[in-house]
Amino acid sequence: MAKQNPKANRRTSITDLARTLGMSISTVSRALAGHAEVSEATKQRVRQLAEELHYQPNQLAAALRRGRSNTLGVLVPHITGHFFPEVVNGIAVEASKAGYNVMICQSNEDVEQEKKNLELLMNAQVEGILVSHANTTLDFAHFDAVNKLDIPLVFFDRVVEGMQGHHVGSVVLDDYAGAYAVVSHLIEQGCRRIAHFSGPLHVNINRNRHQGYLDALTDHHVPVIEDLTCFFDLNLETGAVAMRELLQSAELPDAVFASNDLAAAGAMQVLKERGLRVPQDIAVAGFSNETFTILTEPTLTTVDQCCHEMGQTAVQQLVRMIPDDSDKTPDPIVLKPRLIVRNSSRRLPDEAQ
Amino acid sequence: MAKQNPKANRRTSITDLARTLGMSISTVSRALAGHAEVSEATKQRVRQLAEELHYQPNQLAAALRRGRSNTLGVLVPHITGHFFPEVVNGIAVEASKAGYNVMICQSNEDVEQEKKNLELLMNAQVEGILVSHANTTLDFAHFDAVNKLDIPLVFFDRVVEGMQGHHVGSVVLDDYAGAYAVVSHLIEQGCRRIAHFSGPLHVNINRNRHQGYLDALTDHHVPVIEDLTCFFDLNLETGAVAMRELLQSAELPDAVFASNDLAAAGAMQVLKERGLRVPQDIAVAGFSNETFTILTEPTLTTVDQCCHEMGQTAVQQLVRMIPDDSDKTPDPIVLKPRLIVRNSSRRLPDEAQ
DNA sequence: TTGAAAGCGCTAACAT
DNA sequence: ATGTTAGCGCTTTCAA
Numbered sequence: 001m002a003k004q005n006p007k008a009n010r011r012t013s014i015t016d017l018a019r020t021l022g023m024s025i026s027t028v029s030r031a032l033a034g035h036a037e038v039s040e041a042t043k044q045r046v047r048q049l050a051e052e053l054h055y056q057p058n059q060l061a062a063a064l065r066r067g068r069s070n071t072l073g074v075l076v077p078h079i080t081g082h083f084f085p086e087v088v089n090g091i092a093v094e095a096s097k098a099g100y101n102v103m104i105c106q107s108n109e110d111v112e113q114e115k116k117n118l119e120l121l122m123n124a125q126v127e128g129i130l131v132s133h134a135n136t137t138l139d140f141a142h143f144d145a146v147n148k149l150d151i152p153l154v155f156f157d158r159v160v161e162g163m164q165g166h167h168v169g170s171v172v173l174d175d176y177a178g179a180y181a182v183v184s185h186l187i188e189q190g191c192r193r194i195a196h197f198s199g200p201l202h203v204n205i206n207r208n209r210h211q212g213y214l215d216a217l218t219d220h221h222v223p224v225i226e227d228l229t230c231f232f233d234l235n236l237e238t239g240a241v242a243m244r245e246l247l248q249s250a251e252l253p254d255a256v257f258a259s260n261d262l263a264a265a266g267a268m269q270v271l272k273e274r275g276l277r278v279p280q281d282i283a284v285a286g287f288s289n290e291t292f293t294i295l296t297e298p299t300l301t302t303v304d305q306c307c308h309e310m311g312q313t314a315v316q317q318l319v320r321m322i323p324d325d326s327d328k329t330p331d332p333i334v335l336k337p338r339l340i341v342r343n344s345s346r347r348l349p350d351e352a353q
Numbered sequence: 354m355a356k357q358n359p360k361a362n363r364r365t366s367i368t369d370l371a372r373t374l375g376m377s378i379s380t381v382s383r384a385l386a387g388h389a390e391v392s393e394a395t396k397q398r399v400r401q402l403a404e405e406l407h408y409q410p411n412q413l414a415a416a417l418r419r420g421r422s423n424t425l426g427v428l429v430p431h432i433t434g435h436f437f438p439e440v441v442n443g444i445a446v447e448a449s450k451a452g453y454n455v456m457i458c459q460s461n462e463d464v465e466q467e468k469k470n471l472e473l474l475m476n477a478q479v480e481g482i483l484v485s486h487a488n489t490t491l492d493f494a495h496f497d498a499v500n501k502l503d504i505p506l507v508f509f510d511r512v513v514e515g516m517q518g519h520h521v522g523s524v525v526l527d528d529y530a531g532a533y534a535v536v537s538h539l540i541e542q543g544c545r546r547i548a549h550f551s552g553p554l555h556v557n558i559n560r561n562r563h564q565g566y567l568d569a570l571t572d573h574h575v576p577v578i579e580d581l582t583c584f585f586d587l588n589l590e591t592g593a594v595a596m597r598e599l600l601q602s603a604e605l606p607d608a609v610f611a612s613n614d615l616a617a618a619g620a621m622q623v624l625k626e627r628g629l630r631v632p633q634d635i636a637v638a639g640f641s642n643e644t645f646t647i648l649t650e651p652t653l654t655t656v657d658q659c660c661h662e663m664g665q666t667a668v669q670q671l672v673r674m675i676p677d678d679s680d681k682t683p684d685p686i687v688l689k690p691r692l693i694v695r696n697s698s699r700r701l702p703d704e705a706q
Numbered sequence: 707t708t709g710a711a712a713g714c715g716c717t718a719a720c721a722t
Numbered sequence: 723a724t725g726t727t728a729g730c731g732c733t734t735t736c737a738a
Contacts, residue, residue, distance in 0.1 A: 011502060013731055024709045029733065037707060054501055059476040060422060061731035064413045064714050078442065081644075085438040089431065092459055101473060104457045106445055120454060123412040148407050149364060236648070265648055272650075291434075292645035295589070295618055297625075366715055377725045382717065390723060414715035417730050 012053040021045060032057070063125065071101045072318065073121030073129040077109045077158075082290045083307055084132070087156065090311020091130060098319045100127070107134040115142045128152040128318040133160065135203070143168075152321035152328065156314040159332075161204070169321060170332040171314045175205050178303040178337035179212025182257055182285045185301070185339060187220045189347040191255035191283055195228040197242055197263045209259045209287065228253055239266025247274060254282055255345070261286035261293050261302055268296060268344065283345040298343030306335050365406040374402060385410070416478065424454045425671065426474030426482040430462045430511075435643045436660055437485070440509065443664020444483060451672045453480070460487040468495045481505040481671040486513065488556070496521075505674035505681065509667040512685075514557070520681040522670045524663055524688065528558050531656040531690035532565025535610055535638045538654070538692060540573045542700040544608035544636055548581040550595055550616045562612045562640065581606055592619025600627060607635055608698070614639035614646050614655055621649060621697065636698040651696030659688050 014032070018025040023042070031038045031046035049055075063069040072095050076084045088104060095102045103124055105117035114134050121129055122145070129151060131143070140160045146153050147167050154169040186194050196213045199206035210229070217224050227249070230242045239258060243266065246253060258264035264286030271278050278284050278298055286293065289304035317330055367385070371378040376395070384391045384399035402408075416422040425448050429437050441457060448455045456477055458470035467487050474482055475498070482504060484496070493513045499506050500520050507522040539547050549566045552559035563582070570577050580602070583595045592611060596619065599606060611617035617639030624631055631637050631651055639646065642657040670683055 015731075025732085026710080026734080027708055029731095030708090033733085039707060042707085054498060056472070056475045056502065058417070058478060058731050060413050060417045060478050061714090062733075064411070064417055064716090064730090065732045065734085067714070069413060079432065079438045079445070080442050081438075085432050085434075089433050089459070092432070092457070093461075101456065101477065102458075103454065104445070105455075106442070108446075119409070122409045124454065125411060125413050145407060149409065269650070292648050295645050295649065297622070297650070364715095368715075378715090379717080379726080380724055382715095383724085386717085392723060395723080411715050414730090415717075417714090417732090418716045418718085420730070 011058070012050075012055040013058070014055075016053070017046065017049055017055060021049060068127060069125040070099065071103055071124065071126045072315070073124065073126035074102055074104045075114065075117050075121065075129060075131045075133075076104070076106055077132060077134050078106050079104065083157075083288065083305065086307030087132075087311040087314075090308035091315050092311075093308075094312040094315035098315065100315075100319070109134040109136055111137050111139075118142055118146060122146060122149060122151065126151065127322050128154070130154050130156060130314050130318060132156050132158045152318055154314050154318040154321070156310055158205075167321075167328040169314075169317045169330045171310055171317060172332070172334055173305050173310065173337055174334045175208035175337075176212040176215075178287060178305075178339070179209040179257070179259070180216045181212075181337070181339040182287070182301070182303055183213050183216035184220065185341060186255045186257060186283055186285060186345060187216065187222055189255075189279070189283060189345060192222055193225065193228065193251070193253045194222070194255040194257055195230070195246055195253040197234060197239060197256065197258035197260075197267070198229060198231050199234050199259055200231060206259060213257060234258060234260040234263035236262045236266040236269075239263030240270045241266075243267040243270040247276075252282070255279075255284070256282060257285045257287075259287050261288045261290040261300060264300055264302070264344075265292070265296055268298075268300070272297075279343070279345050279347050283347060285345050289340055293340075293342070296344070301342045301345035302340050304338040304340050306337060310335055364411070365403075365408040366411070367408075369406070370399065370402055370408060374398060422478040422480060423452065424456055424477065424479045425668070426477065426479035427455055427457045428467065428470050428474065428482060428484045428486075429457070429459055430485060430487050431459050432457065436510075436641065436658065439660030440485075440664040440667075443661035444668050445664075446661075447665040447668035451668065453668075453672070462487045462489055464490050464492075471495055471499060475499060475502060475504065479504065480675050481507070483507050483509060483667050483671060485509050485511045505671055507667050507671040507674070509663055520674075522667075522674060522683045523685040524667045524670060525685070526658050526663065526690055527687045528561035528690075529565040529568075531640065531658075531692070532562040532610070532612070533569045534565075534690070534692040535640070535654070535656055536566050536569035537573065538694060539608045539610060539636055539638060539698060540569065540575055542608075542632070542636060542698060545575055546578065546581065546604065546606045547575070547608040547610055548583070548599055548606040550587060550592060550609065550611035550613075550620070551582060551584050552587050552612055553584060559612060566610060587611060587613040587616035589615045589619040589622075592616030593623045594619075596620040596623040605635070608632075608637070609635060610638045610640075612640050614641045614643040614653060617653055617655070617697075618645070618649055621651075621653070625650075632696070632698050632700050636700060638698050642693055646693075646695070649697070654695045654698035655693050657691040657693050659690060663688055 014025050014028050018028045031043045092102050107114035156171040159170045198210045201207045232238050256267050264284050268284050285301040287303045289302045293300040293302050367378050367381050371381045381399050384396045445455050460467035509524040512523045551563045554560050585591050609620050617637050621637050638654040640656045642655045646653040646655050
């Protein structure tokens with residue numbers, strides 16, 4: 001009975017509103033945009049009809065016309081685990097605050113995907129891009145392309161060294177300071193033979209954490225013992241393996257600082273298995289403040305990476321870079337991590353921070 | 354010296370290419386799109402210049418013209434923790450496979466944000482929307498608006514009951530089957546007094562899991578003991594508290610099934626604290642297969658929610674709903690969860706699945 | 707206070 | 723095989 005339009009699923013447009021109201025589309029457009037020059041009466045009529053017809057403005061058209069999409073692009077290696085979801089969350093929240101939508105892509109740690117995603121974001125006319133590059137990325141030419149289009153770029157966490165200052169911003173964690181803080185803490189707890197489980201040094205994060213470890217020892221006049229540092233890919237199993245090996249030594253360490261929480265957890269499991277007490281016999285500390293660190297027994301001392309703050313900060317920097325007349329080469333931002341002291345390292349009473 | 358364009362940051366357009374090549378924009382457009390009708394020679398010239406000038410097609414314009422944005426919208430309560438990032442990951446991967454971009458919004462469990470985000474997605478002209486609604490959402494009128502615009506909608510995990518079959522798809526986990534499987538497993542391990550830590554029953558997930566618990570008992574002729582079920586908001590602390598209370602009882606349970614891994618972990622901590630052995634004295638099982646469940650001691654038996662698969666499946670269903678002539682009212686999809694037996698419940702030798 | 711008209715960059719008839 | 727043209731829905735001069 002009801003006469004259905006044959007092409008019913010076309011959305012209501014400004015033109016439709018204008019026609020039914022008997023006014024020009026420019027007036028309708030202005031009314032909807034809340035321009036002061038339009039009479040209240042007209043605004044009322046327009047808004048009411050828009051409501052009735054479930055009018056939804058077409059952002060695509062508006063963006064095309066305006067030349068701005070109001071969208072930021074995000075490119076991360078993946079959105080699983082603890083760190084990236086948390087950072088992306090910070091990004092989403094802050095972007096929304098600044099009036100931007102967010103388009104998220106993941107490279108799956110693959111350079112080719114990364115290139116594709118980058119093009120995708122450029123084609124989507126994003127006004128700025130936030131990137132943490134894949135760990136297989138060695139050639140960064142594809143980021144130059146972004147630069148050439150004058151799309152502001154902010155790297156976070158994994159930054160491209162040597163690209164700073166070239167229309168590019170960056171936000172990283174001060175890994176050095178984080179490691180320095182944990183190791184200093186361990187020393188304060190009376191530890192003198194502190195082992196270090198480090199990831200491979202060609203990754204700058206690991207290099208910085210290792211340097212923090214070394215400098216903290218030196219500054220506190222604790223001798224650096226080469227054999228106490230083990231390099232390997234840090235995870236639960238390898239952490240356990242390394243710990244077992246370390247326990248073969250003639251002289252045992254009195255603490256282990258792992259550059260990653262999983263490796264620390266693996267080490268703790270071995271220590272307990274062997275009947276060694278944590279922290280009394282050997283103190284343990286990790287890095288990242290993963291969710292599970294409050295679940296281990298004892299709870300794990302670690303360094304918080306301020307993920308949410310990193311996302312926020314990155315967006316703030318990016319948004320400042322967007323206006324045409326803005327500073328395109330902002331200073332790199334380095335966030336101070338937070339030492340989180342828990343039971344795996346607390347030997348003295350009331351050492352809570 | 355170098356003469357810089359005053360308005361240098363305008364991106365290269367098809368028109369620019371056409372002008373420099375001395376051909377019409379339609380030829381260029383066709384060449385770039387790889388139409389068969391264009392000569393190879395022309396294609397070559399066009400592609401080369403496009404490369405040289407770093408031409409990037411403007412998706413906004415293409416989408417506007419075509420009337421399709423090639424974008425799917427995703428609306429989740431948040432992208433932190435374990436579950437949602439993992440599902441979103443599945444969504445992103447599958448969407449990309451199907452040639453769609455993804456726009457992700459989070460409601461932060463807030464209905465108002467949810468409404469706003471929904472409008473945002475509609476305005477962005479997404480071709481379909483995947484939603485897991487905020488847990489404060491009771492009125493679902495804002496989803497009707499999506500429906501009215503003929504934008505296909507797929508709910509996942511948190512579904513709107515009663516909206517099914519109305520141009521709406523859904524993908525959920527079979528919580529009932531998951532709970533039924535764990536409890537059956539516990540019974541097979543010889544447990545007869547199985548306690549249940551359940552979340553509030555007004556949430557359907559909890560209701561289903563509880564029912565699975567009850568039915569598994571009944572079907573295996575194990576008596577249902579009312580006092581063994583505790584209702585509370587499940588987390589680490591409350592799990593510990595509930596466990597302590599339970600240990601006051603005259604007759605102890607011989608197993609605990611918590612509808613959430615954190616509560617199970619809390620319970621395990623208390624058990625160990627009291628010198629009770631897991632699983633020999635009291636077996637423990639959780640639900641969700643959180644990352645940390647392989648880190649607890651003993652490792653925690655749990656139910657995997659197939660997060661990635663849920664994301665994939667949801668996208669597949671959504672994509673099928675997009676064509677004009679498609680079935681707009683697909684059958685709800687119910688995913689079978691996977692029981693993961695670990696040491697916290699393994700009493701018999703070789704019970705690995 | 708309102709309207710007419712141009713055009714953002716692209717695609718797709720419809721020519722030729 | 724290539725060109726001409728109209729128009730997607732919107733914003734924004736310019737004119738009235």
